[in-house]
Amino acid sequence: MSATPRDDRSPADHQLWLVAIGDSYYASHPLPSAGEVELGRGEEADICIDAPSVSRRHARLLIAAGGIAIEDLDSANGTRVRGLQVAAGARAPIHPGELVELGSVSILLQRRAATGPRPARIWRHALFADRLAEECELAAAADKAFAVIVVPAPEQPEMVRGLLLSALASHGEVLLGEADQAGAHVFEVLILSASRHPVDEVVGQIQRELGAVGIEPRLGIALFPGDGGDGEALLGAARRAMEAGDDPRRPLVQSRAMVQLVRLIERVAAGNLSVLLLGETGVGKEVLAERVHQLSPRRGGRFVRVNCSALSQSLLESELFGHEKGAFTGAVAAKPGLLEAASGGTLFLDEIGEISEAIQVKLLRVLEDHALRRVGGLEDRPVDLRFVAATNRDLEAEIARGRFRKDLYYRLAGIALHVPPLRERGEEILPLAQRFLAGTTARLSEATRERLLAYSWPGNIRELRNVMERAALLCGDGEIRPEHLPEGLAAPPPPAAPAPADEVPAYAALYSDEEQKRRIVDALDRCRGNQTQAAALLGISRRTLVNRLNRYRLPRPRKKR
Amino acid sequence: MLVGGSGLPRGTMIQHRIGRRFELIEQARTGGSSSVYRARDRATGHTVAVKILDADPKIDPRRVAREAQALAAVSAPGVARLIEHGATAAGQPYFVVEWLEGELLADRLAAGPLPRADAIRVAGEIALALGALHGLGIVHRDVKPGNIVLCPPPRGATLVDFGAAGIAGATRITTGGLGTPDYMAPEQAAGRPPDPRMDVYALGCVLWECLTGSRPPAGEVPADLAPLCERLLAVDVPIRPPDGNFVARALERVAGSDP
Numbered sequence: 001m002s003a004t005p006r007d008d009r010s011p012a013d014h015q016l017w018l019v020a021i022g023d024s025y026y027a028s029h030p031l032p033s034a035g036e037v038e039l040g041r042g043e044e045a046d047i048c049i050d051a052p053s054v055s056r057r058h059a060r061l062l063i064a065a066g067g068i069a070i071e072d073l074d075s076a077n078g079t080r081v082r083g084l085q086v087a088a089g090a091r092a093p094i095h096p097g098e099l100v101e102l103g104s105v106s107i108l109l110q111r112r113a114a115t116g117p118r119p120a121r122i123w124r125h126a127l128f129a130d131r132l133a134e135e136c137e138l139a140a141a142a143d144k145a146f147a148v149i150v151v152p153a154p155e156q157p158e159m160v161r162g163l164l165l166s167a168l169a170s171h172g173e174v175l176l177g178e179a180d181q182a183g184a185h186v187f188e189v190l191i192l193s194a195s196r197h198p199v200d201e202v203v204g205q206i207q208r209e210l211g212a213v214g215i216e217p218r219l220g221i222a223l224f225p226g227d228g229g230d231g232e233a234l235l236g237a238a239r240r241a242m243e244a245g246d247d248p249r250r251p252l253v254q255s256r257a258m259v260q261l262v263r264l265i266e267r268v269a270a271g272n273l274s275v276l277l278l279g280e281t282g283v284g285k286e287v288l289a290e291r292v293h294q295l296s297p298r299r300g301g302r303f304v305r306v307n308c309s310a311l312s313q314s315l316l317e318s319e320l321f322g323h324e325k326g327a328f329t330g331a332v333a334a335k336p337g338l339l340e341a342a343s344g345g346t347l348f349l350d351e352i353g354e355i356s357e358a359i360q361v362k363l364l365r366v367l368e369d370h371a372l373r374r375v376g377g378l379e380d381r382p383v384d385l386r387f388v389a390a391t392n393r394d395l396e397a398e399i400a401r402g403r404f405r406k407d408l409y410y411r412l413a414g415i416a417l418h419v420p421p422l423r424e425r426g427e428e429i430l431p432l433a434q435r436f437l438a439g440t441t442a443r444l445s446e447a448t449r450e451r452l453l454a455y456s457w458p459g460n461i462r463e464l465r466n467v468m469e470r471a472a473l474l475c476g477d478g479e480i481r482p483e484h485l486p487e488g489l490a491a492p493p494p495p496a497a498p499a500p501a502d503e504v505p506a507y508a509a510l511y512s513d514e515e516q517k518r519r520i521v522d523a524l525d526r527c528r529g530n531q532t533q534a535a536a537l538l539g540i541s542r543r544t545l546v547n548r549l550n551r552y553r554l555p556r557p558r559k560k561r
Numbered sequence: 562m563l564v565g566g567s568g569l570p571r572g573t574m575i576q577h578r579i580g581r582r583f584e585l586i587e588q589a590r591t592g593g594s595s596s597v598y599r600a601r602d603r604a605t606g607h608t609v610a611v612k613i614l615d616a617d618p619k620i621d622p623r624r625v626a627r628e629a630q631a632l633a634a635v636s637a638p639g640v641a642r643l644i645e646h647g648a649t650a651a652g653q654p655y656f657v658v659e660w661l662e663g664e665l666l667a668d669r670l671a672a673g674p675l676p677r678a679d680a681i682r683v684a685g686e687i688a689l690a691l692g693a694l695h696g697l698g699i700v701h702r703d704v705k706p707g708n709i710v711l712c713p714p715p716r717g718a719t720l721v722d723f724g725a726a727g728i729a730g731a732t733r734i735t736t737g738g739l740g741t742p743d744y745m746a747p748e749q750a751a752g753r754p755p756d757p758r759m760d761v762y763a764l765g766c767v768l769w770e771c772l773t774g775s776r777p778p779a780g781e782v783p784a785d786l787a788p789l790c791e792r793l794l795a796v797d798v799p800i801r802p803p804d805g806n807f808v809a810r811a812l813e814r815v816a817g818s819d820p
Contacts, residue, residue, distance in 0.1 A: 131800055134807050175799040
């Protein structure tokens with residue numbers, strides 16, 4: 001979420017806590033900054049751990065400025081540090097974060113922020129909902145994003161309660177609530193827009209903390225404004241995501257430009273206006289097209305995606321409009337097209353700039369008359385469609401060149417939305433990179449972070465994902481260093497060269513031929529002329545790449561024209 | 562910044578004039594480290610309040626400037642309007658604000674709780690005043706019945722004394738001694754940087770006291786106001802409404818529904 005510029009937490013603000021986790025036991029206790037603390041099952045212990053495998057007087061913590069040690073008090077089931085048994089009466093040094101076992105109970109020492117706004121308790125749903133409604137208003141006015149997470153706890157709600165409080169103890173600006181949903185207990189987490197912790201980090205923290213005791217709940221996440229504009233909608237979306245077992249890897253909206261875009265989409269989606277998404281390749285146009293469908297009254301209908309550059313134009317025509325029996329050789333049976341299949345729902349035409357003049361004319365008819373004629377057919381068939389189209393071409397320039405029909409453009413662009421390239425939403429680069437690494441043990445080194453932030457990302461989010469997935473495979477020890485990045489990224493940018501951001505001209509000019517050419521040449525350079533790799537890097541098909549090489553009269557590697 | 566109503570001089574006159582413009586008439590009140598006088602603005606003929614701070618080398622001039630900035634930046638009916646500020650010949654900082662005719666909420670509460678509708682109205686008016694401050698990034702940090710004047714309509718409850726005001730999120734310049742313990746949010750007492758939700762907590766204390774006549778947690782508030790009071794007075798900062806404007810709207814909703 002939005003970062004506040006300062007972090008005033010100093011070590012002095014941190015307090016040491018002891019967290020004890022048993023089979024069906026969980027407790028956390030604050031510890032003094034110095035002194036001795038006796039742990040045991042008995043009432044005379046300083047910290048009572050009420051579990052059968054813990055002795056009445058089990059162990060003693062010795063806390064001093066120089067370090068912390070644990071001493072076993074001749075316990076029946078023993079004390080283990082880092083898996084090694086501590087001899088009775090002996091002392092072993094321990095560090096915060098290390099696992100210590102007392103019988104079958106695990107204890108952990110944790111440093112937590114001692115002051116400041118942090119979840120102190122779990123609120124009943126009514127109060128949580130009031131605050132959630134306020135946050136929607138606040139974020140809408142400031143163009144900010146925030147997240148709601150639901151954590152189901154059908155069993156052991158008491159344990160989950162303690163774990164959640166502990167998981168979020170060092171997170172400011174997080175609110176916890178709970179509700180009973182049809183008899184099942186659900187915890188609710190609101191990460192306020194003022195929080196400086198990325199949503200994925202909070203989710204990871206909750207999953208780790210619950211996972212440590214073997215609870216693996218299906219978390220449901222909803223983001224404002226993308227998944228809903230009010231509290232009820234957000235909680236509903238989070239609950240549906242939880243029930244559907246959705247991977248929470250949905251569009252990450254953190255930059256101001258994207259928050260505004262998503263809110264616009266939300267408003268536009270409700271109507272039936274055609275939407276044209278403009279933006280570089282790999283910026284996430286398809287994901288946004290699907291959001292238009294999901295947020296529209298047509299969400300019950302189908303969302304049909306057609307990539308207009310993936311098929312030959314004659315095949316595309318028959319795929320889109322369908323054909324009657326005997327319309328052409330091989331048409332042994334009548335077949336409805338994708339437009340008919342999508343009727344009642346949304347048709348997403350990706351790479352709309354690639355369609356032929358003939359199909360442009362036929363599409364225009366569908367847009368104007370809400371009816372189509374199959375190839376070889378005689379009668380008009382009514383269709384009820386919402387059109388969403390996307391392109392990385394400058395359609396207005398294509399119109400000027402006579403390659404794209406102006407009347408079709410205006411029909412498709414009921415509203416034209418520009419999706420900003422990744423380099424213009426720098427605050428999303430690292431959270432996205434971390435998201436693509438989720439599920440791996442890989443971490444980003446400081447130098448790698450700098451490289452990722454300095455790079456211009458011509459292939460946008462798709463390129464970032466490819467780079468991260470490759471790096472995760474290459475790094476042996478879990479740390480991604482610059483040498484695990486592709487060549488163009490591995491070297492620090494030459495300080496004398498103008499920064500990529502400075503080269504970015506006004507938006508319309510982004511789609512100039514020069515820019516397209518430069519990006520293609522860059523990509524081919526970085527892939528040593530391998531067209532398949534370069535196409536993947538640019539997030540386009542190899543065929544599109546070849547088309548563009550021809551269009552820009554660029555020499556084709558290994559096959560000189 | 563106001564007078565009890567006797568109209569007779571209650572303090573010793575230390576000087577008769579502030580600058581060339583303001584003629585002191587009588588001492589209205591003394592606070593911890595300041596005195597408030599009723600005065601006449603020779604330029605307009607209006608009655609004004611002059612607050613003179615004791616010359617104290619420990620007083621941070623930046624804090625004084627901040628108070629002036631806070632007052633000058635805000636134009637809301639619930640916030641006393643600043644006319645002038647400066648320093649006396651003796652080096653005492655002073656502020657001239659409009660004279661507010663009315664009763665101090667603290668004095669009113671000495672006579673017992675307010676009727677429910679009045680309590681909601683007073684808290685709502687102060688919430689809007691705070692909302693105006695919060696919108697500018699200013700945190701009052703000393704909201705209490707002693708800093709609220711009940712002016713006759715249409716003016717309504719008005720917030721005075723910005724001596725403790727801070728800029729939201731800014732590092733503390735002074736340490737301790739700011740705010741009034743009874744109405745101070747726990748995190749403010751712990752020395753956290755200014756946050757509008759500190760004022761929200763203090764406003765919760767004021768609302769509670771208006772409703773019950775005693776300070777929380779003593780007494781009992783009406784059932785329909787209990788959830789809001791619970792949020793305003795929460796130790797858990799994130800559950801509190803984000804700023805004064807949100808409290809004002811929440812109070813409107815309660816006032817609009819039948820108790």
